[in-house]
Amino acid sequence: MRFILISFLIFVVHNSLALDQVNTKLNNYAKACPEKTSRDLKSLVNYLSKGGNTQTQQVELFCYWIAENISYDTESYVSGKTTETAKILVSRKGVCQNYAELLQKMCESVQIECHIVSGYSKGYGYSKKKPFQSPDHAWNIVKVDGKYLFVDATWSCGYVDQVKGSLMFFKELKIEEIFADPNYFLMTHLPGDPRWQIRNNPITMTSFTSNDSVKDMLKLTLPNYNYLDSLKTYLAADSLDRRVMSAISTYNFNPINANLTEVGDAYYNKAWKTSQNTNDIKNYETAIIWYDKSIMIFSKLNNTYGAKWISNSKKGLKYCTYQIDILKKDKK
Incomplete structure (x- = not known):
């Protein structure tokens, strides 16, 4: 009491x-x-x-x-x-x-x-x-x-x-x-x-x-x-990481399908934006990691939405791999 x-x-x-x-x-x-x-x-x-x-x-x-x-x-x-x-x-x-x-x-x-x-x-x-x-x-x-x-x-x-x-x-x-x-x-x-x-x-x-x-x-x-420490960490992150952090926290708090979908969306969003308008191999390598994560999450959904974004994530992986190969050739 x-x-x-x-x-x-x-x-x-x-x-x-x-x-x-x-x-x-x-x-x-x-x-x-x-x-x-x-x-x-x-x-x-x-x-x-x-x-x-x-x-x-x-x-x-x-x-x-x-x-x-x-x-x-x-x-x-x-x-x-x-x-x-x-x-x-x-x-x-x-x-x-x-x-x-x-x-x-x-x-x-x-x-x-x-x-x-x-x-x-x-x-x-x-x-x-x-x-x-x-x-x-x-x-x-x-x-x-x-x-x-x-x-x-x-x-x-x-x-x-x-x-x-x-x-x-x-x-x-x-x-x-x-x-x-x-x-x-x-x-x-x-x-x-x-x-x-x-x-x-x-x-x-x-x-x-x-x-x-x-x-x-x-x-x-x-x-x-300590919620103040939690907020401090959250607010120090950029918008992409904030979305990922919030999606994971929301799913862990209430593990329903809609919240799992948001985790997959957050992973895909980070992958896609990291791979845009860049000539840095590290950015493409980072994007590949997040595309892999999104595929893992979307595979758990077992629905048409998940299948659609698994396909899009695989296209993203292919694009990043292609860009890495080009950049490596240019350095030789």
């Missing part, structure tokens, strides 16, 4: 900036953004960021503007079609990935560290009787004023529900999703990569799906580790 209580207290004090009410002044400032200004990301961010005195206020302003102006795209959700985030300022609608990418772009425009987190959510369509087949939601973690904070820009805008057989979006500012209290947030959001739980004793997938309260979830956690 003492261990559980200590873990619970550590979890509670992590986030002391959870909002409990709308900042009317900031919200009104965001709403007053001129229409023309809001059609261009640079001018939009420039306007909004001037309304805040701190990084925290700037992110809050970004969230208020998104909640007021971007609607959830129920048609894309139902059809499974992807929407380009670059077009969201024109279409004024998107799905969770678009919301997360937009907030990230806004934050990074003013040098605020912001990460997109893919994971599992107890939102629309969730059922304890229906296991997750893949991560189903995306949100953000921002680092403002030295603290890592949770933000779900999608859920902060409102909610969806069935009306006469059709999925409808209802706009409603939900302040609790901006700098969300970890206890509240973890009840409904579980990062695919456990490092983004931002805690030293990550809650397990089983605990998340079996319980509805954080107190009960904390009874079953992964072994203790």
Whole structure:
């Protein structure tokens, strides 16, 4: 019991900036953004960021503007079609990935560290009787004023529900999703990569799906580790290695087929990009290693997707071998 209580207290004090009410002044400032200004990301961010005195206020302003102006795209959700985030300022609608990418772009425009987190959510369509087949939601973690904070820009805008057989979006500012209290947030959001739980004793997938309260979830956690050290290693890596690290961590945390597929994709992506626009034999040799790894993973899928990318990986191997032979001949 003492261990559980200590873990619970550590979890509670992590986030002391959870909002409990709308900042009317900031919200009104965001709403007053001129229409023309809001059609261009640079001018939009420039306007909004001037309304805040701190990084925290700037992110809050970004969230208020998104909640007021971007609607959830129920048609894309139902059809499974992807929407380009670059077009969201024109279409004024998107799905969770678009919301997360937009907030990230806004934050990074003013040098605020912001990460997109893919994971599992107890939102629309969730059922304890229906296991997750893949991560189903995306949100953000921002680092403002030295603290890592949770933000779900999608859920902060409102909610969806069935009306006469059709999925409808209802706009409603939900302040609790901006700098969300970890206890509240973890009840409904579980990062695919456990490092983004931002805690030293990550809650397990089983605990998340079996319980509805954080107190009960904390009874079953992964072994203790230093999440700050884990994040430091992750952030020091380049984008290719970050994707590989996250994919492996996500699969180890929840070894389902969709997560294994992402491992294969991450390996292939690293191989392909390492072999592009280079005259360095070492780069081609490195790419060969990653192509071999991708083939090993895709072979485990036993499906048409895996077969397709095994074929592409073999083509990549052939290309790299050919380039190495040419470069070796040129050196003679």
